[in-house]
Amino acid sequence: MKTLRLGLALLGIAAFALPTFADAPAIGAAAPVFDLKSVDGKPFSLADAEKSNAYVVLMFIATQCPYSNGYNDRMRDMAAAYAKKGVLFVGINSNNTESVEETAAHAKQHGFGFPVLKDPGNKVADLYDARRTPEVYVIGKDGKLLYHGRIDDNSNDAAKVTSPDLKNALDALLAGQTVSKTETKAFGCTIKRA
Amino acid sequence: MPSSALPALRAWWKRAVPAALLVLSSSALAFGVEAPKLSGEVDAKGLADAIAKNKGKVVLVNFWATWCVPCREEFPDLVRLEKAYRARGVAVLGVSIDLPKDMAKVEKFLSASAPDFPNYIKRVGGDDQDFIESVDPKWGGELPFTAVYGRDGKKAQVLSGKQSYGSFEKAVKSLLR
Numbered sequence: 067m068k069t070l071r072l073g074l075a076l077l078g079i080a081a082f083a084l085p086t087f088a089d090a091p092a093i094g095a096a097a098p099v100f101d102l103k104s105v106d107g108k109p110f111s112l113a114d115a116e117k118s119n120a121y122v123v124l125m126f127i128a129t130q131c132p133y134s135n136g137y138n139d140r141m142r143d144m145a146a147a148y149a150k151k152g153v154l155f156v157g158i159n160s161n162n163t164e165s166v167e168e169t170a171a172h173a174k175q176h177g178f179g180f181p182v183l184k185d186p187g188n189k190v191a192d193l194y195d196a197r198r199t200p201e202v203y204v205i206g207k208d209g210k211l212l213y214h215g216r217i218d219d220n221s222n223d224a225a226k227v228t229s230p231d232l233k234n235a236l237d238a239l240l241a242g243q244t245v246s247k248t249e250t251k252a253f254g255c256t257i258k259r260a
Numbered sequence: 261m262p263s264s265a266l267p268a269l270r271a272w273w274k275r276a277v278p279a280a281l282l283v284l285s286s287s288a289l290a291f292g293v294e295a296p297k298l299s300g301e302v303d304a305k306g307l308a309d310a311i312a313k314n315k316g317k318v319v320l321v322n323f324w325a326t327w328c329v330p331c332r333e334e335f336p337d338l339v340r341l342e343k344a345y346r347a348r349g350v351a352v353l354g355v356s357i358d359l360p361k362d363m364a365k366v367e368k369f370l371s372a373s374a375p376d377f378p379n380y381i382k383r384v385g386g387d388d389q390d391f392i393e394s395v396d397p398k399w400g401g402e403l404p405f406t407a408v409y410g411r412d413g414k415k416a417q418v419l420s421g422k423q424s425y426g427s428f429e430k431a432v433k434s435l436l437r
Binding site for chain 2: 130131132133197198201216219222229250251252253254255256257258259
């Protein structure tokens, strides 16, 4: 019977045939720390960024994904607005199909004032089980994951957003309140893994 | 023309026009110029109904979009798989996540890909999160994404990201046994 149960359990695991990633960090659990280089060659340490900011927003982004590109202006504007409140926005490009040079040019073209990191071999995307672009994670000073999901509910038209989920999460946290929706979903482009 | 002839003319017109359209569309099909069309819009319930209508078959539902490069790359394998396994009881359904403004691109893509299976477009409105979770609670919304249902209509497997012909085939073969 034990063997049968084990077999059924294994079948259940096999039924969700995702590529083998690390488990996604749960809300409230420690967000995996990492060190990467930005596309302009500067070192970035998440552990250091957590210490020097109230919150860190990691955004898995792309240069060629229309869903990610739909948020370029919103990411730039939110990063600038929340920087004044002690929130650091960080872009991460984990697509093996998009080079450092292309990612740097894209960041410059869209006036990103936040660091954009290149994630060679998609190691950080794997640590976070990030699967699409855009996909965002909010991390607190204590290194715990506080929000995971989408920026809002309308990639196509910022004027038609009815649920600004990332903004709601940050505003709640900055006001010392609990985040009402900690996990959200949206369509996006698969991260092109090596 | 005498007024008494008008009703007869109207009746003839009513019969002639649909007949002419039928002949024209049949000719187009015969010459292979009829582009595959979308089978309509679906929301979560519409999709569940479409899957339920295929009960008794192994159903593979593929979510794609014209802007999604890996979706476009794997689509020919789905077209090939459906042709190869249709007689053994496999049905394929496509669901485009494109926005209505990209309808022309969707039609062009379907015309070029020539699938022999129905393709729907996700209905606009409502929260995409609800649609995503109705398909699979573990789906994060990444495209392409494929859900495979057994002959009993129950979801048996999901495939995240671009697949090969071999992985699609493995998924359906395991359910055809």
